[in-house]
Amino acid sequence: MHQDAHEFLNFLLNELVDILEKEAEAAKADAAETSSPSEKTANGPKNPQANGVLKEPLVTWVHKNFQGILTNETRCLRCETVTARDETFFDLSLDIEQNSSITSCLKNFSSTETLNAEDKFFCDKCCSLQEAQKRMKIKKPPHILVIHLKRFKYIEQLGRYKKLSYRVVFPLELKLSNTMEDADSEYSLFAVVVHVGSGPNHGHYISLVKSHNHWLFFDDENVEMIDESAVQTFFGSAQEYSSNTDHGYILFYESLGASSKS
Amino acid sequence: MINTTNGMISTSSSSTANPQSPGLKTYFKTPEGRYKLHYEKTHLSGLLHSAHGKTVTQVTLAHLKDKPAPSTPTAPTSSFSASSGVRSAAARLLGAGNGSRALSFVGGNGGSKSLSGSSRIGSLGASSSSNSITNTNFDGKGTYLIFNAGDAIFISDLNSQDKDPIKSIHFSNSNPICHAFDQDAKDGHDLLIGLISGDVYSVSLRQQLQDVGKKLVGAQHYNKDSSVNSSRCTSIAWVPGGEGAFVVAHADGNLYVYEKNKDGAAESSFPVIKDQTQFSVAHARYSKSNPIARWHICQGSINSIAFSIDGTYLATVGRDGFLRVFDYSKEQLVCGGKSYYGALLCCAWRCSTFFYTVACCLLRLKSILFPQIPSLLFDIEYSKFLLNSIDAKYILTGGEDDLVQVWSMEDRKVVAWGEGHNSWVSGVAFDSYWSSPNSDGTGETVMYRFGSVGQDTQLLLWDLQKDEIVVPLRRCPPGGSPTYSAGSQSSHWDNVSPLGTLQPAPSMRDVPKISPLVAHRVHTEPLSGLIFTEESVLTVCREGHIKIWIRPGVVESQSSNSESMLSTSSKDKPLLSSKVGSSSYKQ
Numbered sequence: 001m002h003q004d005a006h007e008f009l010n011f012l013l014n015e016l017v018d019i020l021e022k023e024a025e026a027a028k029a030d031a032a033e034t035s036s037p038s039e040k041t042a043n044g045p046k047n048p049q050a051n052g053v054l055k056e057p058l059v060t061w062v063h064k065n066f067q068g069i070l071t072n073e074t075r076c077l078r079c080e081t082v083t084a085r086d087e088t089f090f091d092l093s094l095d096i097e098q099n100s101s102i103t104s105c106l107k108n109f110s111s112t113e114t115l116n117a118e119d120k121f122f123c124d125k126c127c128s129l130q131e132a133q134k135r136m137k138i139k140k141p142p143h144i145l146v147i148h149l150k151r152f153k154y155i156e157q158l159g160r161y162k163k164l165s166y167r168v169v170f171p172l173e174l175k176l177s178n179t180m181e182d183a184d185s186e187y188s189l190f191a192v193v194v195h196v197g198s199g200p201n202h203g204h205y206i207s208l209v210k211s212h213n214h215w216l217f218f219d220d221e222n223v224e225m226i227d228e229s230a231v232q233t234f235f236g237s238a239q240e241y242s243s244n245t246d247h248g249y250i251l252f253y254e255s256l257g258a259s260s261k262s
Numbered sequence: 263m264i265n266t267t268n269g270m271i272s273t274s275s276s277s278t279a280n281p282q283s284p285g286l287k288t289y290f291k292t293p294e295g296r297y298k299l300h301y302e303k304t305h306l307s308g309l310l311h312s313a314h315g316k317t318v319t320q321v322t323l324a325h326l327k328d329k330p331a332p333s334t335p336t337a338p339t340s341s342f343s344a345s346s347g348v349r350s351a352a353a354r355l356l357g358a359g360n361g362s363r364a365l366s367f368v369g370g371n372g373g374s375k376s377l378s379g380s381s382r383i384g385s386l387g388a389s390s391s392s393n394s395i396t397n398t399n400f401d402g403k404g405t406y407l408i409f410n411a412g413d414a415i416f417i418s419d420l421n422s423q424d425k426d427p428i429k430s431i432h433f434s435n436s437n438p439i440c441h442a443f444d445q446d447a448k449d450g451h452d453l454l455i456g457l458i459s460g461d462v463y464s465v466s467l468r469q470q471l472q473d474v475g476k477k478l479v480g481a482q483h484y485n486k487d488s489s490v491n492s493s494r495c496t497s498i499a500w501v502p503g504g505e506g507a508f509v510v511a512h513a514d515g516n517l518y519v520y521e522k523n524k525d526g527a528a529e530s531s532f533p534v535i536k537d538q539t540q541f542s543v544a545h546a547r548y549s550k551s552n553p554i555a556r557w558h559i560c561q562g563s564i565n566s567i568a569f570s571i572d573g574t575y576l577a578t579v580g581r582d583g584f585l586r587v588f589d590y591s592k593e594q595l596v597c598g599g600k601s602y603y604g605a606l607l608c609c610a611w612r613c614s615t616f617f618y619t620v621a622c623c624l625l626r627l628k629s630i631l632f633p634q635i636p637s638l639l640f641d642i643e644y645s646k647f648l649l650n651s652i653d654a655k656y657i658l659t660g661g662e663d664d665l666v667q668v669w670s671m672e673d674r675k676v677v678a679w680g681e682g683h684n685s686w687v688s689g690v691a692f693d694s695y696w697s698s699p700n701s702d703g704t705g706e707t708v709m710y711r712f713g714s715v716g717q718d719t720q721l722l723l724w725d726l727q728k729d730e731i732v733v734p735l736r737r738c739p740p741g742g743s744p745t746y747s748a749g750s751q752s753s754h755w756d757n758v759s760p761l762g763t764l765q766p767a768p769s770m771r772d773v774p775k776i777s778p779l780v781a782h783r784v785h786t787e788p789l790s791g792l793i794f795t796e797e798s799v800l801t802v803c804r805e806g807h808i809k810i811w812i813r814p815g816v817v818e819s820q821s822s823n824s825e826s827m828l829s830t831s832s833k834d835k836p837l838l839s840s841k842v843g844s845s846s847y848k849q
Contacts, residue, residue, distance in 0.1 A: 097684070099684075099685055099717060099718050099719050099788055100684045100685050100718060101662075101664055101684065101685040101686055101717070101718075103663065103664045103685075104664060104683075104684040104685060104718070167717075167788065169662070169685055169686055169717055171603065171604035171605070171662035171663070171686075172604065172605070172662075173583070173603045173604045173662075174603055174604070175602060175603040175663075175770075177770040183769065184769060184770050186603065228562075229513075229563075233316070238719075238786070238787045238788055238804075239786065239787070
């Protein structure tokens with residue numbers, strides 16, 4: 001059984017949060033008189049944690065680095081009421097298309113989708129199921145933007161998962177323009193998790209990490225320095241049947257600091 | 263008549279454009295009519311060796327004229343690099359509907375040496391009698407596509423329906439990656455080839471066509487064994503009007519200037535670059551050696567370069583996302599700016615067909631009517647005219663932000679972003695043969711047509727209305743006041759930036775957006791380039807497949823040109839019409 005790197009990443013981050021919270025709790029119990037400074041910030045009650053921790057949320061370094069906020073806006077087509085719901089995220093899972101770019105996948109992610117027919121929206125104002133328009137906006141871009149490409153897709157006709165080897169190009173620099181913030185936030189690619197293999201049930205993972213301005217290639221115990229231009233060999237295959245099975249799967253972008261700086 | 267022609271087109275496309283890839287249409291619609299897939303060109307993929315690194319196919323259009331008599335001085339047309347269509351574009355200006363005939367007439371009267379029209383029939387006879395291209399009498403006249411794939415350069419005849427190349431040249435120790443052709447090159451070396459290893463060759467295209475072998479013949483070798491620069495060549499260009507000078511851009515951010523008449527044996531050396539982030543120019547210490555200069559332009563790769571048509575400006579784009587425009591002779595940065603984000607991959611200048619055509623006509627007339635006047639005198643007047651009239655106002659770029667960028671030389675900044683590609687933009691070009699349907703000379707609604715291709719396998723065509731790019735986008739943020747006053751019709755919503763500075767990346771909301779007129783999926787593979795010719799649009803994919811999309815109007819004009827030909831078999835017949843003749847004399 002082949003494990004999923006994205007699942008592992010989620011598990012790891014949530015587990016880290018759990019551990020950090022437990023530690024903070026223990027620290028609080030140990031030294032009740034001196035509360036740990038700055039680690040605990042009141043975040044307001046409107047912001048429940050994604051992992052279901054409803055008690056006073058603790059902002060750990062995991063949150064500070066990885067957490068962003070999405071706004072799910074739904075506009076009822078009958079009464080025009082806009083319902084906005086905030087969700088926190090550690091990564092964005094994007095649907096992919098053949099011969100597309102991350103920019104295009106992000107655009108699709110936040111494009112307007114119409115809810116109709118079987119998939120109507122329950123409008124609280126109209127008190128009934130209505131046609132509606134829905135879109136996702138990034139309200140608060142995270143410091144580290146993790147992009148997960150949905151390469152493993154359940155194909156109904158086949159009754160099983162299939163790996164999509166699509167060529168999805170990712171630039172070394174990226175901007176999010178669909179945010180609700182005034183300035184476009186700028187990111188720089190610093191790591192890529194690559195899935196090697198043709199199917200969803202077997203394969204191997206390798207990773208590329210930028211460290212001190214050099215790209216390093218990690219394959220189990222082998223670590224090599226590679227040229228920046230080698231990153232593009234992991235974009236995917238432009239044709240369905242190709243000998244190339246090394247495909248970028250999870251991308252890590254780091255914010256370039258001051259958001260207004262261009 | 264139209265039906266007959268359509269018949270011919272469909273036969274040829276059914277034989278060559280077999281839908282190996284279902285879902286791809288063999289035409290696309292535009293307001294002016296249908297562009298139809300005419301021919302496809304490719305290479306024998308089984309022969310490809312990519313041992314020296316992955317390559318992306320680029321294509322160069324090469325128009326070989328009549329074999330010049332060695333003593334004949336060439337008309338001073340070397341400042342033009344756009345090769346095809348000069349003849350007929352000029353003729354169109356002379357007011358005749360049937361362009362080629364009108365020009366043949368002019369040429370015939372003047373006993374022209376450089377016009378190709380008049381002597382075509384003669385050369386047809388010659389080529390039909392010799393079936394083999396190995397014949398050294400083969401004068402090679404025609405229009406060719408030069409493209410690289412794997413370890414080879416391939417040459418195809420643009421106007422033959424043959425899918426396979428007529429010539430392949432293999433390189434044993436590295437892969438060719440970029441090339442350039444100058445139809446007015448003086449001493450025969452008209453083709454430049456740059457390799458992954460950094461090596462550069464100049465050769466005569468005609469000589470390659472005449473040779474039977476699979477190796478480069480009669481080549482001049484520069485940067486031999488990477489002695490000057492070992493990083494890959496990325497882009498190569500003849501300097502327009504540069505008397506055999508050419509420039510080669512490399513992946514390490516350096517650009518070298520060579521002169522082909524200089525002794526290749528003595529290699530220049532240059533001082534160490536002190537500051538990698540700064541633009542600097544170093545000249546060779548010895549005047550006899552090549553390259554004659556090194557321009558350090560940027561950190562990271564230079565991805566593409568382009569000269570303005572008169573050679574005044576050199577534009578470069580690169581890994582750092584900056585477009586830079588240099589005054590070539592002064593070796594100075596004029597202006598430039600950053601992409602929205604990511605590297606820029608391609609760039610192209612706007613050139614006006616009209617002025618180009620006028621200029622060409624003047625040159626032709628001069629050489630016919632006053633062959634005794636020294637070129638120089640005329641050239642000065644002529645260059646003045648050219649400089650005043652050439653519409654080198656816009657540069658297109660494309661890159662990793664999926665945007666097509668329109669850069670204005672007047673404003674020295676981005677004036678429009680074209681949104682429509684779903685992946686990186688890998689090729690951009692103005693369609694200088696296209697004329698706006700409502701261009702009645704009033705100049706009120708000047709429109710430009712340009713095209714772009716991307717890694718999304720699509721060809722996009724765009725119309726750029728001049729009004730569109732001078733009126734800034736006005737944004738009303740929710741609950742805020744409009745950023746720009748609604749009454750302002752100023753072409754500058756910002757101040758023009760000072761000369762010689764680079765602009766930072768604009769914000770998404772500050773740049774007017776334009777949408778494509780047409781978006782058409784043309785290949786199954788990511789695309790790498792496009793070329794507009796008078797009769798067609800060429801698209802090429804990274805793997806080396808080329809498609810030739812014939813323009814809507816061309817079919818009709820061909821039919822009126824060549825009824826006699828179309829009523830009979832088109833094969834193996836000396837063709838009287840120069841236009842069709844040029845397209846199939848090789849058969």
